[in-house]
Amino acid sequence: MKLKLLFTAIMFMVTSLGAQTINVCNSCDVTSLTRAISLAKPFDTVIVKKGTYKEHNIVIDKPLTLVGKNYPVIDGELKGEVITIISDSVTVDGLFIINVGTSYTEDYAAIRVKKSKHFTIQNLVLEKLFFGIYLEKSSYGKVYHNKIIGDAVEEYNSGNGIQLWYSHYVDIEHNFVEHVRDGIYLEFSDNCVIKNNVSAENLRYGLHFMFSNDDIYQDNTFENNGAGVAVMFSKKIKMLNNQFRENWGTASYGLLLKEINDAEIIGNTFEENTIGINLEGSNRITYKNNNFTNNGWAIKVRGACYTNHFVENNFLYNSFDISYNSKVNDNIFDKNYWSNYTGYDLDKDGIGDVPYRPVKLFSYIVNRTPETIILLRSLFIDIIDFSEKVSPVFTPDNLMDNNPQTKRITW
Amino acid sequence: MLKILKYSFFDLMRSRWSYVYFGFYLLLGVVLLFLNNDLSKAVITLMNVIIVLVPLIGTIFGVMYYYNSKEFTELLLAQPLKRSSIFLGQYLGVALSLSMSLILGLGIPFVFYGLFKSNAIWDFSLLLITGTFLTLIFTALAFNIALSNENKIKGFGYAILLWLFLAIIYDGIFLMTLIFFEDYPLDKLSLVGTMLNPIDLSRTLILLKLDISALLGYTGAIFKQFFGTSFGLVVSFVMLVIWVVLPVLRIMFKSKRKDF
Numbered sequence: 001m002k003l004k005l006l007f008t009a010i011m012f013m014v015t016s017l018g019a020q021t022i023n024v025c026n027s028c029d030v031t032s033l034t035r036a037i038s039l040a041k042p043f044d045t046v047i048v049k050k051g052t053y054k055e056h057n058i059v060i061d062k063p064l065t066l067v068g069k070n071y072p073v074i075d076g077e078l079k080g081e082v083i084t085i086i087s088d089s090v091t092v093d094g095l096f097i098i099n100v101g102t103s104y105t106e107d108y109a110a111i112r113v114k115k116s117k118h119f120t121i122q123n124l125v126l127e128k129l130f131f132g133i134y135l136e137k138s139s140y141g142k143v144y145h146n147k148i149i150g151d152a153v154e155e156y157n158s159g160n161g162i163q164l165w166y167s168h169y170v171d172i173e174h175n176f177v178e179h180v181r182d183g184i185y186l187e188f189s190d191n192c193v194i195k196n197n198v199s200a201e202n203l204r205y206g207l208h209f210m211f212s213n214d215d216i217y218q219d220n221t222f223e224n225n226g227a228g229v230a231v232m233f234s235k236k237i238k239m240l241n242n243q244f245r246e247n248w249g250t251a252s253y254g255l256l257l258k259e260i261n262d263a264e265i266i267g268n269t270f271e272e273n274t275i276g277i278n279l280e281g282s283n284r285i286t287y288k289n290n291n292f293t294n295n296g297w298a299i300k301v302r303g304a305c306y307t308n309h310f311v312e313n314n315f316l317y318n319s320f321d322i323s324y325n326s327k328v329n330d331n332i333f334d335k336n337y338w339s340n341y342t343g344y345d346l347d348k349d350g351i352g353d354v355p356y357r358p359v360k361l362f363s364y365i366v367n368r369t370p371e372t373i374i375l376l377r378s379l380f381i382d383i384i385d386f387s388e389k390v391s392p393v394f395t396p397d398n399l400m401d402n403n404p405q406t407k408r409i410t411w
Numbered sequence: 412m413l414k415i416l417k418y419s420f421f422d423l424m425r426s427r428w429s430y431v432y433f434g435f436y437l438l439l440g441v442v443l444l445f446l447n448n449d450l451s452k453a454v455i456t457l458m459n460v461i462i463v464l465v466p467l468i469g470t471i472f473g474v475m476y477y478y479n480s481k482e483f484t485e486l487l488l489a490q491p492l493k494r495s496s497i498f499l500g501q502y503l504g505v506a507l508s509l510s511m512s513l514i515l516g517l518g519i520p521f522v523f524y525g526l527f528k529s530n531a532i533w534d535f536s537l538l539l540i541t542g543t544f545l546t547l548i549f550t551a552l553a554f555n556i557a558l559s560n561e562n563k564i565k566g567f568g569y570a571i572l573l574w575l576f577l578a579i580i581y582d583g584i585f586l587m588t589l590i591f592f593e594d595y596p597l598d599k600l601s602l603v604g605t606m607l608n609p610i611d612l613s614r615t616l617i618l619l620k621l622d623i624s625a626l627l628g629y630t631g632a633i634f635k636q637f638f639g640t641s642f643g644l645v646v647s648f649v650m651l652v653i654w655v656v657l658p659v660l661r662i663m664f665k666s667k668r669k670d671f
Contacts (some may be wrong), residue, residue: 248623250635274625296625317452319625339452365590371597371634372589374605376622377614379463380582 025049033058033066033074040064048072048095056101060085060092068094071125076100081108085138091120100129107159109134113141113167121146131159132180135167135189143172150180152203161199164189164212172197179203183225186212195219205230205256209237218242222254228273230256231263241267244276253278254295257285265290267411275300276318279308288312289411297323297363306330312409315339315358319376322358322399325367329396333358337405345406356404359395361388412496415487419504423476429508432468436516444524454534457517458617461542462610463578466549469509470570473553476505478563488671495663498554502662506550510543517542534620541613544651548609549574551658558665581608598633606646609654616647 022036022044030036033055036046042062050070056079060066064087073096076082080101083092090113097110109131113119115138122144126132132148135141143162152158161177162184164170173195177183183199185208186192194217199206206222207229209215218240222228228244230253231237237260244254254273257263260282269291270276276295279285280302287310292298298318299310308331315321316339335351343354362381366373375381388395423429439460443453477484480501487497521535553570560566585604589597605611618626619638626638637643 296622317455319622365586369590369593369597371593371601372586373626374601374615375582375586375589375611376618376625377459378582378611379459380579380586382459383579 019043019045021045021047023047023049024053026051037061037064037066043089056080056082058083060087060090062087063089065091066093066095067091068096071096073098076110078102081106081110081112083111085111085113085116085119088116089118090116092122092124093120094123096125096127097129098127100126100131102130102157104157107131107134109159109163112136113138117141120144125149129159129180131163132161132177133163135162135164135170137166139168139170141167141170143170144174146175148175148177148180150178152180155181155203158203160185160208161202163187164192168192171195177202177206182206182208183222184208186210186215188212190214193217197221198223200224202226208232209234213237216240221245222247224248227251227253227256229254230258231260232256232258233260235261235263237263239263239265239268242269244268244270244273246271247273249274257282260285264288269293270295270298278302279305281305283307285309286311289409290314292316292318292321294318296320299323301325301331308332309334311335312405312411313337314409316408320360320363320366323363323367324359324396324399325364327394327396329399331399333399333401335403335405335409336401337407337409338401341404341406343404350406352404352406355400355402357389357392357395357400359399360385361394364394412493412500415492415497415500416503416507419476419480419501420508422480423504423508428472429512432472432509433512433516436513437519440517440520444520453521454531454538455621458538458614458621461513461538462545462614462617465513465542465545466578466610467574469506469546469549470553470556470574471567472509473502473505473550474557474566474570476501477554477557478566485671494666498558498662498666499659502550502554502659506547509546509550513542513546514539534617537617537620541616541651544655545609545613547655548651548658551655551662554662555658555665558662558669577608577610582611585611602633602637606650609651612647612650612654616644616651619643619647 022030022040024030024033024036024046033053037060040046045065045067048068050072052073052075054075054077056076071094074082076099078099078101082097082100092111100110101108110126110129111121112134114136117140119138119141121133124146126148129150133143148161158181160182161180162172164186166188168190170192172184175197177199178201181203183202183206184194187210189212192215197220200223202225204226206225207217209231211233213235216238221243223245225247228247247254252274254270255277257279258281261284263285265285266288271293274296276292276298278300281304283306285308290313293316295318297320298315300323303326310333312335314337321338321340338356341352341356343352345352362385443456447453552573556569557566560569589601605615
């Protein structure tokens with residue numbers, strides 16, 4: 001009796017809300033996603049059972065929840081875009097989308113969200129794609145737990161894993177992106193949070209910002225990309241606790257900053273990159289508690305960089321700690337630990353008694369004549385570095401850390 | 412030859428200088444590890460020491476041994492022995508005892524510190540291999556100098572000059588040349604320049620392990636091929652072997668024709 005009552009109550013609630021479930025499978029009444037979507041009313045749930053569905057240009061034009069059970073395969077047959085969302089409050093969950101078409105005028109994507117709000121895209125696996133998830137003027141959405149594996153070979157004919165264009169307040173978390181052009185690309189997108197993602201082996205950048213302000217990215221790993229992260233023409237970006245590893249090559253950086261103002265770079269690890277951070281025209285940035293380990297150049301300062309603060313970082317076993325190409329310095333280096341520091345600490349307060357000069361004459365020479373890199377760690381170079389240290393002629397003479405730490409900083 | 416080698420080797424093993432040399436490296440290894448607490452940083456510091464000190468000790472010791480054992484050599488020459496085997500035996504005796512002091516002196520503290528469990532073992536073995544090569548090369552060069560100069564003072568002078576030239580002056584000239592011709596493509600020149608100096612060669616070999624990320628920062632196809640693949644490692648080793656073989660051949664050639 002009680003059970004029956006409960007059942008009626010639930011039935012009543014379900015009908016009053018008007019939400020229905022439509023099943024899609026190869027032997028069901030509905031055998032295609034397009035048909036299921038056209039049958040569905042707003043706020044219905046479409047459940048896609050295991051199977052292969054050869055469909056493209058699936059347009060979701062009403063608030064729906066599209067759920068795949070056991071990863072059904074949606075095969076776009078290289079004909080065009082696979083799913084396009086043009087309605088608010090759409091959830092797409094658990095699909096395996098392959099064979100997205102390639103077009104240089106349309107930018108076909110596995111999933112495109114167009115001018116919509118409150119979308120959720122999660123647990124997707126995307127393979128053989130052009131663009132992966134493309135958010136176009138869509139805000140307040142979530143992109144969680146997706147796996148995007150591309151097969152990009154050349155930059156000019158490949159697409160990006162997750163691309164945001166004029167999309168604000170989007171959360172991108174726990175995604176895994178590899179072998180595409182840019183892992184995650186934000187253009188004109190503000191107030192987004194990018195967290196716990198892994199972006200590896202991408203042709204160009206693991207993460208790329210253009211004209212996007214007030215974004216946060218944290219706890220991500222960027223490994224073996226053309227360059228780890230490129231942040232360009234953006235303001236107030238927070239970069240926290242990320243890992244930048246093994247970005248090797250002639251134009252490879254862990255982090256590339258260009259025209260960046262008022263950012264915070266805290267708690268990151270830069271390991272074995274050709275250049276840890278390359279900064280150009282970047283002002284008022286705080287660098288704190290970062291680890292620079294075994295990089296070719298930990299920090300390369302190109303020009304027009306003013307009032308940056310480098311405080312309490314660890315510089316460990318880098319071939320060059322800092323490289324400067326001018327004699328003018330307006331940046332502050334304070335309380336860092338430098339593994340190349342050779343001073344002493346007589347009063348034992350943990351701060352070296354002699355200031356440390358992180359820019360060596362040799363880094364100036366290498367900037368001028370790159371081939372001289374072959375003389376790295378030669379005794380002759382050590383001698384001229386020493387004489388430059390005693391009386392700076394070529395390197396900025398006010399560039400020094402007055403409080404170099406004698407022990408590695410922990411936080 | 413083996414008998415003379417054995418004799419020279421045991422003679423040196425009994426001598427004070429081998430123990431001093433061995434003790435020096437032992438102390439260096441212990442102190443470095445004690446101060447650094449980090450194997451990979453200790454390896455970098457050791458590299459700096461090895462590429463400067465090993466050639467110096469090799470040359471001085473080689474010249475010294477030759478002049479000291481000159482009377483004994485003359486005695487041996489009176490016997491029915493091949494000249495090349497006398498001098499090669501002496502050379503190998505000196506070079507091997509020096510290498511052994513180096514390997515044991517540095518190896519013991521590192522092994523006790525837990526080298527086999529750390530991933531610095533390859534860097535460290537590369538270090539020992541280059542150290543041994545440098546000993547072989549510079550002892551051979553020292554024997555060459557001593558064979559060509561009867562005058563002890565002159566011989567020592569040339570030996571020190573040789574070391575000074577290869578360790579410091581060569582790099583200075585090399586650097587000036589690179590800067591002077593900076594408008595031209597220089598990657599071939601810089602690699603050839605490195606090959607022509609055994610100290611630079613060993614330094615590059617170690618750089619390939621330690622600073623590969625910085626070396627890849629330079630744009631140049633030849634550099635990239637050299638440093639990016641195992642090609643660089645193979646070529647460097649071949650060059651080191653050539654650097655040993657050529658002076659040894661000259662010892663044999665010179666000793667055959669020399670008047671005693």
